[in-house]
Amino acid sequence: MARQVIHHEYDAVIVGAGGAGLMAALEASKRCRVAVVSKLYPTRSHTGTAQGGIGAALGNLEPDSWEWHMFDTVKGGDYLPDQDAVEVMCREAIDVVYSLEHMGLPFNRTPEGKIDQRRFGGHTMELGKAPVRRACYAADRTGHMILQTLYQQCIKQGVAFFDEFHLTDVLVSGGRCAGVVALCLATGELHCFRAKAVLLATGGFGRMFKVTSNAHTLTGDGCSIVFRRGVPLEDMEFFQFHPTGIYKLGILVTEGARGEGGVLLNGKGERFMERYAPTMKDLAPRDMISRAIYREVQEGRGVDGKDYVHLDLTKLDPDVVERKLPDITDFVRTYLGVDPVKELVPVQPTAHYAMGGIPTNTNAQVVADAKNSVLTGLYAAGECACVSVHGGNRLGTNSLVDIVVFGRRGGRHIAESVGKMELPPLPSDALSRSHEEIGRLTSNLGGESAAAIRTELQQVMMDRVSVYREETGLKEALATISTLRSRYRKVEVEDRSLSYNTELQEALELGYLLDLAWATTVGALARTESRGAHSREDFPKRDDANWLKHSLAFATDGNIKLDYKPVSITRFQPKERIY
Amino acid sequence: MQIRIKIKRYNPEREPKEQWREYAVEADPMDRVLDALHAVKWQRDGSLAFRRSCAHGICGSDAMMINGRNRLACKVLIKDLKQPITIEPMRGFPVLKDLIVDMTRFFEKYRQVKPYLINDTPEPKTERLQSPEDRERYDDTTKCILCGACTTACPSFWANKEYVGPAAIVQAHRFLFDSRDHGAAERKPVLDDTMGVWRCRTIFSCTDACPRGIQVTKAIGEVKKLLATGGPPPATAVPKPS
Ligand SMILES: Cc1cc2nc3c(=O)[nH]c(=O)nc-3n(C[C@H](O)[C@H](O)[C@H](O)COP(=O)(O)OP(=O)(O)OC[C@H]3O[C@@H](n4cnc5c(N)ncnc54)[C@H](O)[C@@H]3O)c2cc1C
Ligand code: SF4
Ligand code: FES
Numbered sequence: 001m002a003r004q005v006i007h008h009e010y011d012a013v014i015v016g017a018g019g020a021g022l023m024a025a026l027e028a029s030k031r032c033r034v035a036v037v038s039k040l041y042p043t044r045s046h047t048g049t050a051q052g053g054i055g056a057a058l059g060n061l062e063p064d065s066w067e068w069h070m071f072d073t074v075k076g077g078d079y080l081p082d083q084d085a086v087e088v089m090c091r092e093a094i095d096v097v098y099s100l101e102h103m104g105l106p107f108n109r110t111p112e113g114k115i116d117q118r119r120f121g122g123h124t125m126e127l128g129k130a131p132v133r134r135a136c137y138a139a140d141r142t143g144h145m146i147l148q149t150l151y152q153q154c155i156k157q158g159v160a161f162f163d164e165f166h167l168t169d170v171l172v173s174g175g176r177c178a179g180v181v182a183l184c185l186a187t188g189e190l191h192c193f194r195a196k197a198v199l200l201a202t203g204g205f206g207r208m209f210k211v212t213s214n215a216h217t218l219t220g221d222g223c224s225i226v227f228r229r230g231v232p233l234e235d236m237e238f239f240q241f242h243p244t245g246i247y248k249l250g251i252l253v254t255e256g257a258r259g260e261g262g263v264l265l266n267g268k269g270e271r272f273m274e275r276y277a278p279t280m281k282d283l284a285p286r287d288m289i290s291r292a293i294y295r296e297v298q299e300g301r302g303v304d305g306k307d308y309v310h311l312d313l314t315k316l317d318p319d320v321v322e323r324k325l326p327d328i329t330d331f332v333r334t335y336l337g338v339d340p341v342k343e344l345v346p347v348q349p350t351a352h353y354a355m356g357g358i359p360t361n362t363n364a365q366v367v368a369d370a371k372n373s374v375l376t377g378l379y380a381a382g383e384c385a386c387v388s389v390h391g392g393n394r395l396g397t398n399s400l401v402d403i404v405v406f407g408r409r410g411g412r413h414i415a416e417s418v419g420k421m422e423l424p425p426l427p428s429d430a431l432s433r434s435h436e437e438i439g440r441l442t443s444n445l446g447g448e449s450a451a452a453i454r455t456e457l458q459q460v461m462m463d464r465v466s467v468y469r470e471e472t473g474l475k476e477a478l479a480t481i482s483t484l485r486s487r488y489r490k491v492e493v494e495d496r497s498l499s500y501n502t503e504l505q506e507a508l509e510l511g512y513l514l515d516l517a518w519a520t521t522v523g524a525l526a527r528t529e530s531r532g533a534h535s536r537e538d539f540p541k542r543d544d545a546n547w548l549k550h551s552l553a554f555a556t557d558g559n560i561k562l563d564y565k566p567v568s569i570t571r572f573q574p575k576e577r578i579y
Numbered sequence: 580m581q582i583r584i585k586i587k588r589y590n591p592e593r594e595p596k597e598q599w600r601e602y603a604v605e606a607d608p609m610d611r612v613l614d615a616l617h618a619v620k621w622q623r624d625g626s627l628a629f630r631r632s633c634a635h636g637i638c639g640s641d642a643m644m645i646n647g648r649n650r651l652a653c654k655v656l657i658k659d660l661k662q663p664i665t666i667e668p669m670r671g672f673p674v675l676k677d678l679i680v681d682m683t684r685f686f687e688k689y690r691q692v693k694p695y696l697i698n699d700t701p702e703p704k705t706e707r708l709q710s711p712e713d714r715e716r717y718d719d720t721t722k723c724i725l726c727g728a729c730t731t732a733c734p735s736f737w738a739n740k741e742y743v744g745p746a747a748i749v750q751a752h753r754f755l756f757d758s759r760d761h762g763a764a765e766r767k768p769v770l771d772d773t774m775g776v777w778r779c780r781t782i783f784s785c786t787d788a789c790p791r792g793i794q795v796t797k798a799i800g801e802v803k804k805l806l807a808t809g810g811p812p813p814a815t816a817v818p819k820p821s
Contacts, residue, residue, distance in 0.1 A: 043725050044638040101706040104696030106714060106721050113708030145721065152695035215632040251635045331635060334654060451621035495626035497592040500676040503625035
């Protein structure tokens, strides 16, 4: 059966229907014709799994200010975030949270009926003096409620959705973006969307690691596809490991559990975080706690000599656990058979969040070089983008802020710009890459298995490119990735059917992961310092003189070339990072 | 250990009829059924089609019938199931391929109840206030992940596909009992109808099926009562703006 091709024209196409994509769609569709293309049905997006909260200095329970939020974000990111962008985010966070409430988001409430707020790692009052209640939350399903609320509003507004359409290419012609190509999963048809503006909101890529909190579908599709089209990827060496993943499964236990009073214990029952972060203790930033857990394990203080520690929630009021953390209580009971009210929960660091991604400015426009030149018509927002507001390490609750603030800004900028623009011409070979890639995977014979390659990739990334890194290990990882990439050329998809060919889809996704793992490892090997989540055993100190800069990885003729660009520093000069 | 798993396969591009296939794969008792499906897909037959994403019961992708009951494959453990484990698609929607069903009608019904906050009063500068008690009244129904397990376990729905179904009523409940919502009158025609809440025969299959532990039948009962008494209950304790 031949693969049909169908053509569409829109003012704007938004790829991805998580928090970033839906927020952009809501804004843009107020003033222009928008299509949302998503490989998942929108409410299945990974934003729905976010648990703990969205940070905004509302000051509903304690004094707070956006400047303090800004300081915490910059310090949490180990001074790598661009401070102009962080300022935009922390100021607008307040307004965007009210706006979500007006849309109907069911936040938990204070006795006065205001949005309730709780503590979260790295969020402080008065520039580091003490933890502050800044995370606005809806039980431990804040992301679920954001995703549902935004989708509800999109329905109300009549946004056009193309559900279960998998992006296969982003079209660039004459130095600007001209549209996208997507595979309709139900029919196997290719759809070509010609558009004045494209916003990518395809989420993260935690699936390149073996133990991760990320969904099976988080494979960095948008990042890899534009990387192949010559757009650089920024700060790829910074990947966050969240300290409390459920042992072996990687399923997340929110930092909110520690915000409510939970503590970490090593194999000897000691509160080891007191030694690593005397002020913030168990609410220190994630990179520090993940390293502390690795150290405890290395020095023989893991539980039963194994590679995990305990999260203790037994000292909390059982009612607080059941009411404020119902979902994670359910996860722990379901998947471990452990009752967190009475028993200790085994946890280990889990690959969680990509700080790096597609470089953008504060209007979510993609900037394609070290001079921040705008690639007209192309936008990115959410976890796939790098503005950069998270720098070397993201603070908890700041991704939900990032996706709604910059999703909204991107949507607005598109709405303001497309009126003045013509529909760009499609390149003559618009469909050829998609045809070629799908054709190769479905015609290879007697070849390699995508599942086997993926397993090897996830293992080497976990062993060599996770919480601690050093030169020999990184070189080993690079060699393995290079072998896996050549084996990937021979991957055979046995399913030749058009409808719901999920084997083909998984093979495409593996291709994206291989690209991103490669860029991550190249960036990690080059950066000879330790900053935020990037921790080199052979270069344990932060080196501002040489490395206070963003990396840009370009794909050039089968190689990766690195370039660098400066960090925007407006209010806070780099200092040592102590908690 | 080795486990046996029987899957109802269907691929209309290859074979017009559905057929049962049995597979033996390695699995740990603590593994999820989803892990076993992946083992089949990744080691035995790549063409096996099912939806999944989060793998921990939050995205609502993988509702299917497991040993005769609607469950999420990622939320049932192997150790809790009798073997051979039988797996088939949810009942009541057209099957497209293997375990993938066409959810179009499910989402049409969802849209019919106007699943969004209706409140045309001017937005205040900060949040609209809501007391914790009023927030609590619709807490249960905010958990819904639109997986479809309830609707496709409902005998009333199997008997009449025009029935709006438990999942849509759960969504309506979430707004009808939200003190900020003014949309009761707009939603009434769909709900207060023989194909609306009155089709429910209180069989409780939906409540048994719901992977989020939502008291679905109770929520439907509350919506029935609201329609019978002619309006949403007054807000219990709306706090005074300070
Ligand atoms: C378990 C967990 C808990 C978290 N908790 C918090 C928290 O409490 N606070 C916080 O701030 N952050 C939290 N985060 C992080 C945060 O949830 C995510 O970073 C954020 O939701 C990402 O949103 P997004 O819109 O960028 O992408 P996603 O929500 O991941 O959406 C990606 C979208 O892209 C689409 N897509 C992907 N590839 C393609 C393709 N090829 N073609 C078409 N569409 C495609 C998908 O269908 C999906 O709709 C958490 C993350 C996890 C994993
Ligand atoms: S009510 Fe429960 S079973 Fe029904 S769709 Fe929602 S989550 Fe699924
Ligand atoms: S895979 Fe998300 S609910 Fe099962």
